Amino acid sequence: MDAKLPQFIISKQIFRWGSVNKYISSYLCATHFQISTENDQNQPYNIEFQSKVVLLKNELYPDKLIRVLDSTNNLNAAVKIFKWASLQKRFRHTADTYSWIILKLGMAGNIREMDFFCNEMIKAKCSYAEEALVPVIDSFVRNHRLTEALRVLEVMKLGNYKPSVITYNVMLGSLVKEGSDFQSVLFFYKEMVKAGIVPNIDTLNHLLEALFQANRIISAIDQFRRMSMKGCSPNSRTFEILITSLCARNQVDESVSFLKEMFEQRCIGDRRFYNITIPIFCQVSRPDQAIRLFRMMRSSGFVPETFVYRILIQCLCENPELDEAIKLLEDMIETGLTPEADVYVDIVNGFCKVGQFSEARDFLDDNSISEVDPHNALLLGYCNAGNFFKAYKYLQKMVERNIADSFSWSILIRRLCENGGVRKTFEVLSRMIISSYVPECAIHSALVVGQCKVKKYESALELFYWVRAKYWLLDYDSYAELVEGLCHVAKLKEATEVLQYMSSSGCPLRASSLNVLIEAFCSSGKMDEAIRLRLLAFSSGTVCSPLAYTTIMHGLCNTNNAKYVLVLFSQMLVEGCALDVETYHVLLNGMCMQNRTNDCALLFGQMVANGSEPNSKALSKVLLFMAHHSQLHTITHTIEKLASKDEVLHPAMYNIVINGLLNEGQKHEACRFLDRMLEKGWVPDAVTHGLLIGTIGKEEIDGGTDIHDNFILQDKVGNILAEGLE
Incomplete structure (x- = not known):
């Protein structure tokens, strides 16, 4: 097999298959084994080489050689020892000694020398060579x-060894697992078939997985249907690949x-099939299929692991199917597994979700739950439902039973x-x-938050100042509420103090709250403070939204x-902030104010190319x-x-475009826009019509009132008709 590898394999520095025997000549073989001590005097590994040779001179046999090589720290010295042994009379390397040096060289990335010893091993016709090389490939x-691994496999084939389908499957599976491109996987599969290896179900499963990785869904399903034609029946791994791959692409049905x-x-x-597919169906909110698989798992004699129970109970509570969730909890306890507190929290949340607070309380009492988290979940459920009286009563009960904490x-x-x-x-405090x-x-x-x-x-x-004096920190939402509240009463200095304290503590501010503060400064004309505020927020990790920049x-x-504006725009790009429509509007306005026609044209083109449409006011401007x-x-x-x-360009805009293009000598372009205008059932205004038919000369326009003043007029058919009668 002297086929040339495709480019994708050459790029990974895999030599051309079937060419190993071509670049190793008899001359190279001879010179490879020459040991020139004169040229090696300066090698750092020479001392180690000499000491190891002394150990082997009177006692050289394969097992002893392997032990000495194992104790040799320097790979170059080990190779030199191996070559020295090759030159000794009455000694022949075995499959074990060759596989040792091949493995060490391969792990060091020395493919050239590894190839050489692979070929020497084949030429030596060592007994049990195939049995020795298969573990090397696995390693x-x-x-x-x-x-x-691919090089060793190919050398084995050149030596007329026939690795088993298991060895090929190990390689194929690794190619898929490593995320190799589909063409690499397909090439290896074809070479495997050419070598006379009959694919089994594991082979086809690897190919199926590779097809899904390449997003070839139709081909993957077709491959699944063809399995029987190749003498294989799908196994649980086959269906695992199908189910997980389709769910990952939202093809749940x-x-x-x-x-x-x-x-x-x-x-x-x-067991693997159930451990993977049950959580998958839970993640896509299909508890019916998840519980069906769970029952099959139990009937098959498998004991589910804790995480399977946990995610299935959580899914049932979210949907909610609380009776089934409690049955699963009981089954979990019967199997000897101890549920974590989070499992009880999920069930309590499920009861609260449907307003069954009494049932949640009875559930905790019946199971004698002493962990605080499930009780806090019920307390939170009462509060979220607005039932503060019962929440307070339940908190008192928690305190009496000594299962409350500060978080409660x-x-x-x-x-x-x-x-x-x-x-x-x-009162509660x-x-x-x-x-x-x-x-x-x-x-x-x-x-x-309450005061705000x-x-x-x-x-x-005042509370904030007290907390600051203690060097404490408030939470994210509290700072946001305080900053926004101070802005509402025009206490911008104090709001800035809050932000400065947050910044020094590395605490970010909510983006919407920063927008409120920046807008307050801009409304009062304090642009320097607004810009400094943005820099301060950025240093604390606060994300500046497009609205902040636009403001x-x-x-x-x-x-x-x-x-x-352009300076701020450049900072916006450097910080990776996305541009929205309003940002484009204000940037275009800035370009117009500075008479930057080139920048305006570029920005306008970028805006439309990105799928943003300017509003009528910005477009007209x-x-x-x-x-x-x-x-x-x-x-x-x-x-x-x-x-x-x-409904993007209205008639007045068409008039601007047609008239402007005519003035610029672009008559052909102007006529095209006129055709578009007429196709929509609109007619040009009197000024534009006069230019088109030649009744208004360019000299008249240049000498009179600015023609653009007339663009705001609405189209009037009567005016155009009157113009034509003249």
């Missing part, structure tokens, strides 16, 4: 050295149909604050302190500082600006893209 595969086919064929899944109190206090119940909050629980940062964060909800921003600010750019334009500077012809292609869409 290469386990260590992700597929190039070396198709995966269910294959699962049904698996049942019909009476194909029995193994913060749950109730936070929800009361978020709903404006500040008075009740302080007093009870908390009396019960010997110390208020933590979460409590103070909740109090700040009732618009007591001064009190919230500052608007402010710069409104304060006659449009020349700085760009068209008038470019027409005024006789540059409409530079954006004709972009205008045509917009004209191809309905």
